[in-house]
Amino acid sequence: MTYLASIVIPVKNGEEFLDEVLRQVMSQKTDFSYEVIVIDSGSVDTSLDIIKRYDVALIQINPKEFNHGLTRNLGVEKSSGEFIAFITQDATPANDRWLQNLVAPLRENPEVAGVFGKHLARPNCDPIVDLNLQNHFDRSISLARAFWRKDEGYEQQKNLYVFFSNNNSCIRRKIWKQIAFREVEMSEDQWWAQDILEQGYVKCYEPTALVYHSHTYTPVEWFKRQFDEYRAYSKLGLVKKTSIKSAIKAIISLSVSDVKRINQTSGLTMFKKVYWSTQRLLSNIGIVSGQFVGTRHSHRIVKTSQNFLSEQSQKINKK
Secondary structure (H helix, E strand, O other): OOEEEEEEEOOOOOOOHHHHHHHHHOOOOOOOOOOEEEOOOOOOHHHHHHHOOOOOEEEEEHHHHOOOOHHHHHHHHHOOOEEEEOOOOOEEEEEOHHHHHHHHHHOOOOOOOEEEEEEOOOOOHHHHHHHHHHHHHHHOOOOOOOOOOOOOOOOHHHHHHHHOOOOEEEEEEHHHHHOOOOOOOOOHHHHHHHHHOOOOOOOEEEEEEEEEEOOOOHHHHHHHHHHHHHHHHHHHHHOOOHHHHHHHHHHHHHHHHHHHHHHOOOOHHHHHHHHHHHHHHHHHHHHHHHHHHOOOOOHHHHHHHHHHHHHHHHHHHOO
């Protein structure tokens, strides 16, 4: 059977949100038919049991075979939709019109190669993460707009132009056949956005395609996340190395700003304001340190950071 749209969901140990994600995905109201493909890369929790409750196609791969770009390419190869939507195991569609809205720009404009939607913070998440998501999607990106390589601001705001998130996206199969996802460790979505823009195609933001997707990381998790992201961003040419002095200033500046924003946030008790202010200081140390090390991905300190994270993970698992 041929579908207008296919939804591809990579999974590994996603039991925390997977059931609600699949429940929302399977209840989408559309004027077209769609299929759901789940690619599991070695889950050892209850993810497989959850997946088997739903009428989806399950593909299982060896954990060693997983790659952010190649695994999504596999999902496209195994699907039949003209448009392929991607979400992750922790991105829950906010309503039953998510897919209809996400596909709409592709149906309306043949020049659009890919669309990404808006992320909403989950309840009770880090308030700064919530505010940052709002700033990113409502102010930086603004309302539904198309991004072209020919725009004057492309070079000056390249990090904004190539932003694309496979936590909530949809691409055109016809274009994917020409420009597939790269075999990269991280940021396959942003590499793809850059590739399509460089080839003259259009990327579009659709603010009505909503998913709940946010993370409240520990400082160590922030370090690892930012290390991975900034190593990828440096390869994309989106970020530059900074000095230790600049990194220290960034930690102080971010923390002061975060404390002010937390104190101005309504609905938080004094205890929560103190708690989150302390957490943001620790998180900012992890964030900026991860960025600092990540942009020096060829330096020997990378091995040191990886060993450190491995040791921390082992300590956590022993508790």
